[in-house]
Amino acid sequence: MSTDRPGLALITGASSGIGREFALQLGREGCDLIVAGRRRERLQDLVERLPEVAVRPLVGDLGAQGGLAAIVAACAGEPLDLLVNNAGVSHYMSFLDLPPEKLTEVLQVKVVAPTSLAHAAAPGMVARGGGAIVNVAGMLAFGGAAPLGPAPGRAADVSTLADLVAFSQALHEEFGARGLRVQALCPGIVATEFHERQGMDLSAFPRMSAHEVVAASLKGLRLEEVVCAPGVPRRQLLDDVFAANLAAFGEQSPELAPRYR
Ligand SMILES: NC(=O)c1ccc[n+]([C@@H]2O[C@H](COP(=O)([O-])OP(=O)(O)OC[C@H]3O[C@@H](n4cnc5c(N)ncnc54)[C@H](OP(=O)(O)O)[C@@H]3O)[C@@H](O)[C@H]2O)c1
Numbered sequence: 001m002s003t004d005r006p007g008l009a010l011i012t013g014a015s016s017g018i019g020r021e022f023a024l025q026l027g028r029e030g031c032d033l034i035v036a037g038r039r040r041e042r043l044q045d046l047v048e049r050l051p052e053v054a055v056r057p058l059v060g061d062l063g064a065q066g067g068l069a070a071i072v073a074a075c076a077g078e079p080l081d082l083l084v085n086n087a088g089v090s091h092y093m094s095f096l097d098l099p100p101e102k103l104t105e106v107l108q109v110k111v112v113a114p115t116s117l118a119h120a121a122a123p124g125m126v127a128r129g130g131g132a133i134v135n136v137a138g139m140l141a142f143g144g145a146a147p148l149g150p151a152p153g154r155a156a157d158v159s160t161l162a163d164l165v166a167f168s169q170a171l172h173e174e175f176g177a178r179g180l181r182v183q184a185l186c187p188g189i190v191a192t193e194f195h196e197r198q199g200m201d202l203s204a205f206p207r208m209s210a211h212e213v214v215a216a217s218l219k220g221l222r223l224e225e226v227v228c229a230p231g232v233p234r235r236q237l238l239d240d241v242f243a244a245n246l247a248a249f250g251e252q253s254p255e256l257a258p259r260y261r
Contacts, residue, residue, distance in 0.1 A: 013087030017192030130179030
C-alpha cells in the first residue's frame with residue numbers, strides 16, 4: 001500500500017467534474033476505484049473508460065440515510081488507500097430565503113457525509129499503517145469575511161467549507177504521525193457543472209480546469225500539504241493564516257481581555 005500510488009480509492013461525486021477527474025487520473029495510474037454518485041450511467045461510463053483497472057460503481061444519495069449507510073459500509077469494509085470526499089452541492093442564496101430542505105442537503109452532503117465516511121475509513125487506514133483522505137472544500141473556506149459581490153448569499157456553503165478545513169487539520173494532528181495523510185483541497189472557481197446545476201452561468205469568469213485541480217491535489221498529497229490551494233501561488237500566505245490562527249488560539253487565557261473590562 002502506498003498513498004503515492006494508491007491501490008484502491010473511493011471517490012464520492014465521481015459522476016462529474018472534479019470527482020470524475022480524480023477517477024480518470026487515479027485510474028490511469030493503475031488505481032482500482034469505487035466510484036459513488038447518484039447518476040448510474042455516468043458511473044458506468046467510468047467503468048468503460050478505464051478497462052485496465054477494476055471500477056465499481058456505488059449508486060446512492062449521500063443526503064439520504066440509506067445512501068450514506070451503503071457508502072459508509074464500503075469505507076469500513078474495503079481496504080481503501082484513499083478516500084476522496086468530493087461530492088458537493090451549493091445553494092447560493094440569502095440565508096433568509098434558503099429553504100430548510102436545501103440547508104439540510106448542503107449540511108448533509110458537505111459535512112455529515114464526509115465526516116461519517118472519514119470516520120468509517122480511518123480506522124482501517126491507521127491499522128494498515130497508512131492511507132489518505134482528501135476532503136474537497138474550497139477557497140471560500142477563507143472567504144467568510146469577503147464582500148458578497150454578485151452572490152445573493154452563501155453563509156451555509158462557506159460554513160461547510162471552513163468545517164472541512166478545520167476537520168482536516170484536526171485529523172492530521174491526531175493521525176498524521178500514524179501514517180494517515182489528510183488534505184483539505186481548496187479550489188477557487190472550477191469549470192464543472194457545479195454552478196450550472198443551480199442555474200448560474202460563470203462561464204465568463206476565469207476558471208481552473210478540474211484536470212489541474214486534481215493534478216494539484218495528487219501532487220499536494222505527495223508534498224504532504226494539509227491544505228492544498230491549487231490557485232494560490234504564494235504558499236506563505238496560507239502558512240501565515242494558520243500561524244495567526246494558532247497565535248490567537250495560544251494567546252487566550254482565563255483572564256477577561258482588557259477591552260471587555
Ligand atoms: N466548481 C467549483 O467552482 C468548485 C469550487 C470549490 C469547491 N468545489 C467543490 O468541488 C466538489 C466537486 O464539485 P464539482 O465542481 O466537480 O461539481 P459537479 O460537477 O456538480 O459535481 C458534484 C458531484 O457531487 C455529486 N453529488 C451531489 N449531491 C450528491 C448527493 N446528494 N449524493 C451523492 N452525490 C452527490 C454529484 O453526483 P450526482 O449528481 O450523480 O449524485 C457530482 O458527481 C464539490 O464538493 C464542491 O463543493 C467546486
